[in-house]
Amino acid sequence: MTPTAIASGAISPITGLPHWETIPDDIPAAIAEIKSAIRARIEESGRTVAEVIAEIETFLAAEVADIKAARERGEEVWPVIDYADIAAGTVSEAQLALLKRRGCAVIRGHFERAEAERWDGDIVEYVDSNKFFENYSGPADDFFGSLGAEMSKPEIYPIYWSSAQMEARTHPRMATVQLFLNSQWIAESEGRQWFEPEVDTLYPDRIRRRPPGANSGGLGTHLDPGTLDLWMTEGYQQHFRHLFSGDVAAYDPWNAAYRTDAHQYPGSTMCSAFRTFQGWTALSEMDNDQGVLHTVPIPKAMAYLMLRPLLDDVADDEMCGVAINRTFPVNQRYHEVLLEAVSSIPDVVPGDSVWWHCDMIHSVAPVTDQQGWGNVMYIPAAPLCTKNVNYQTKVREAFLAGNSPYDFPEENYEASWSNRYSVDQLNEIGRRGLGLDA
Numbered sequence: 001m002t003p004t005a006i007a008s009g010a011i012s013p014i015t016g017l018p019h020w021e022t023i024p025d026d027i028p029a030a031i032a033e034i035k036s037a038i039r040a041r042i043e044e045s046g047r048t049v050a051e052v053i054a055e056i057e058t059f060l061a062a063e064v065a066d067i068k069a070a071r072e073r074g075e076e077v078w079p080v081i082d083y084a085d086i087a088a089g090t091v092s093e094a095q096l097a098l099l100k101r102r103g104c105a106v107i108r109g110h111f112e113r114a115e116a117e118r119w120d121g122d123i124v125e126y127v128d129s130n131k132f133f134e135n136y137s138g139p140a141d142d143f144f145g146s147l148g149a150e151m152s153k154p155e156i157y158p159i160y161w162s163s164a165q166m167e168a169r170t171h172p173r174m175a176t177v178q179l180f181l182n183s184q185w186i187a188e189s190e191g192r193q194w195f196e197p198e199v200d201t202l203y204p205d206r207i208r209r210r211p212p213g214a215n216s217g218g219l220g221t222h223l224d225p226g227t228l229d230l231w232m233t234e235g236y237q238q239h240f241r242h243l244f245s246g247d248v249a250a251y252d253p254w255n256a257a258y259r260t261d262a263h264q265y266p267g268s269t270m271c272s273a274f275r276t277f278q279g280w281t282a283l284s285e286m287d288n289d290q291g292v293l294h295t296v297p298i299p300k301a302m303a304y305l306m307l308r309p310l311l312d313d314v315a316d317d318e319m320c321g322v323a324i325n326r327t328f329p330v331n332q333r334y335h336e337v338l339l340e341a342v343s344s345i346p347d348v349v350p351g352d353s354v355w356w357h358c359d360m361i362h363s364v365a366p367v368t369d370q371q372g373w374g375n376v377m378y379i380p381a382a383p384l385c386t387k388n389v390n391y392q393t394k395v396r397e398a399f400l401a402g403n404s405p406y407d408f409p410e411e412n413y414e415a416s417w418s419n420r421y422s423v424d425q426l427n428e429i430g431r432r433g434l435g436l437d438a
Helices: 027-043 049-072 083-088 093-102 113-129 163-169 172-182 234-239 301-310 332-339 386-401 428-433
Strands: 080-082 104-108 196-200 207-210 219-223 277-282 293-295 353-357 362-364 374-378
Touching: 027 049, 027 301, 049 301, 049 332, 080 083, 083 104, 083 172, 093 104, 113 163, 113 374, 163 374, 163 428, 172 196, 172 353, 172 428, 196 428, 293 353, 301 332
Parallel strands: 080 104
Antiparallel strands: 104 353, 207 374, 219 362, 277 353, 277 374, 293 362
């Protein structure tokens, strides 16, 4: 397809690439235009796109082989780190290196088990006392509609402001872990401070309660950082500048440069915040064969995902299935090299937390007749930065009104619930995270 003058993106004086800060009027034409421009940029380096991708595939093959070898030795692929070591500053160099290599971790004993179990019970009392089930109108979004998700009703509760969730988000132990995780990133480079590792903006998310005996079709492999904006907006083009010039060795998935203020295209799958890590806190015991989280624990796999659409087997106006208003899919057709590395979390107990790099491929395994509950609170690490300060205003307004946050459907179940968490209950961490300390 030949791009038209109307569809053409303005050439950025910074990246030298066409860019669209809002959704293009002609999306297929814009895809063809940006792919052509990136191919030309790579070829200026003296190598072809195929040669650059071959370099990535060689790296990925070694990582996949290492992951498979660890499994064969009976080792956990996921790093497991004790909260006590994080608090004491005694996490070993070997553990830190594995965390950076794998991009994910389970934090054992993040919270005391009894506290996590109390939170689980408090959530039940919170929704029951407000007759949530009588008023629940069913899923209000199709976040994962393209990924074959089959969820029991309800499994994901659109609840945000319970005392349990807010106590966990504002807990000193949560702040300690978030700082530890944020510190794995490069927060300052090129003369700029991209984010503040020590302050979290309390990105509010939902809860999951999957009952014993449940059948779930799971959730296909995908990732959540964005969609076509990752190729098309100027900020993300700067973030991925090394990949788009064919210098794979220079690309560091732990460098936050430029992405903390990059534009994103609106849609029901958008996360308005920059999350160094996505995460959840376990409220029940979960064995690793009971429909739990899996990842492709290779942070630099993002290099392959960003350049794979440039190969000749992908139509000029396609991005390997990536589309606005859908999660970023990872599939057998285009990404087979990665799927052998899909690895489950270890068994977890109440109070453990699970974390994975924000660009990491992940999925949820299917389960039939689940044994035991599968209950979690979704709490990420979302440090203070330009993007998160902008979203913080919306979060604060939603909290004060008891409404659903901006990134989620406007269900607003909690607006009339008198026992939701209130502003006078906030500690210093909570007030700072919501921007109320000024």
